[in-house]
Amino acid sequence: xxxxxxxxxxxxxxxxxxxxxxxxxxxxxxxxxxxxxxxxxxxxxxxxxxxxxxxxxxxxxxxxxxxxxxxxxxxxxxxxxxxxxxxxxxxxxxxxxxxxxxxxxxxxxxxxxxxxxxxxxxxxxxxxxxxxxxxxxxxxxxxxxxxxx
Numbered sequence: 557x558x559x560x561x562x563x564x565x566x567x568x569x570x571x572x573x574x575x576x577x578x579x580x581x582x583x584x585x586x587x588x589x590x591x592x593x594x595x596x597x598x599x600x601x602x603x604x605x606x607x608x609x610x611x612x613x614x615x616x617x618x619x620x621x622x623x624x625x626x627x628x629x630x631x632x633x634x635x636x637x638x639x640x641x642x643x644x645x646x647x648x649x650x651x652x653x654x655x656x657x658x659x660x661x662x663x664x665x666x667x668x669x670x671x672x673x674x675x676x677x678x679x680x681x682x683x684x685x686x687x688x689x690x691x692x693x694x695x696x697x698x699x700x701x702x703x704x705x
Contacts, residue, residue: 557588569596569605576606576646577613577639586613603653607646614639 559582562568565575570592573579579586587595587609595605617639620632670676 557590559585559588569602572602573606573609576603577609577642579609601650601653603646603650607643607650610639610643610646614643 560570561574561580561582562571563580565572570589573592573596574587577586591612592605592609595608596602599605599608614636617632617635622633623630
């Protein structure tokens with residue numbers, strides 16, 4: 557298993573994941589290059605891979621108990637909490653990155669295609685929703701209580 561970090565997250569997807577989970581200290585290695593490459597392949601984006609990596613690290617630290625020897629304390633529960641929260645944050649960020657607004661139609665042809673699409677959800681409001689449009693000439697006469705103008 558190998559470990560490397562260039563210090564420039566823009567160079568490789570592996571370095572981006574390392575930067576996002578802050579696995580950037582060679583003397584305190586958390587995930588191997590091969591593990592990060594696997595996560596990038598499985599997840600399809602560096603943010604999702606980092607979120608999954610944080611979940612894996614949380615699971616790793618969940619295996620250990622907090623320890624105290626004299627005045628020295630090691631709190632694995634804090635590491636578990638940290639990586640659990642980081643995974644949630646990265647998942648949220650990944651979801652927000654996938655949001656893409658839809659204007660409905662950007663050309664007259666697209667607008668007509670959307671209007672004719674039978675699977676389209678009908679809009680709640682339309683431009684002339686409250687405008688009166690008589691269907692027949694005599695409808696206007698009937699809508700005024702039978703009175704002629």
